[in-house]
Amino acid sequence: MKIGIIGSGNIGGNLGIHFAKASHEVVFSSRNPEKLTPLVAATDGKARASTPEEAANFAEVILLAIPFGNVPAVAQSIGDIDGKVLIDAGNYYPQRDGDEIGKEMQAKNLLETEWTASHFPGAHVGKAFNSIYYKTLQNKAFAPQADRLAIPFAAADKKAEETIQSLLTSIGFGSTFLGDLTQTKIIQPNEPLYTKEMSEEALEKQVKQLLG
DSSP: OEEEEESOSHHHHHHHHHHHHTTOEEEEEOSSGGGGHHHHHHTTTSSEEEOHHHHHHHOSEEEEOSOGGGHHHHHHHHOOOTTSEEEEOOOOOHHHHOHHHHHHHHHHTOOHHHHHHTTSTTSEEEEOSSSSOHHHHHHSTTOOGGGOOEEEEEESSHHHHHHHHHHHHHTTOEEEEOOSGGGGGGGSTTSTTTTOOOOHHHHHHHHHHHHO
């Protein structure tokens, strides 16, 4: 797949390296692409660096791994992404992102990824990679089948669901589908599945208990 990484930090950077290793076409992005040279080097030159706008234009799949408060500005800068898959890997932290977003989500009765999705109409939006500690993501990809950790994810539609599941498999993680974006509360910060490390069987059992 052609994957644009918007937000090339601990989550986006590690995922981009893994995706490149799995033979996907990867573009890391930053306002200062020249600062991403070490990430590109970590892929043995299989990936390249660009601006967020260029990465979004190139990609069929966009990984959004930015501070939550920056979502509106990024949505405005990259423009129309109709028909593309957008994977939201972000989390809302009031101490970093401010209280106003929290008040808006509460007023509109939106969970975090529903709020993010509202800024990208026309995209196939999913939620994944937000609940895994970046060191775990870095060190436990491409594990043997018997040792694979499962990552919980949600998707607004079938295209997003199938894309995320395929990407997880390609980098050596199991997966547990939660349902649509209304089911994502349990993977938000301070919720039951945030930073939990489990096998696919254990995670599916836990999800069933939590969601019914």
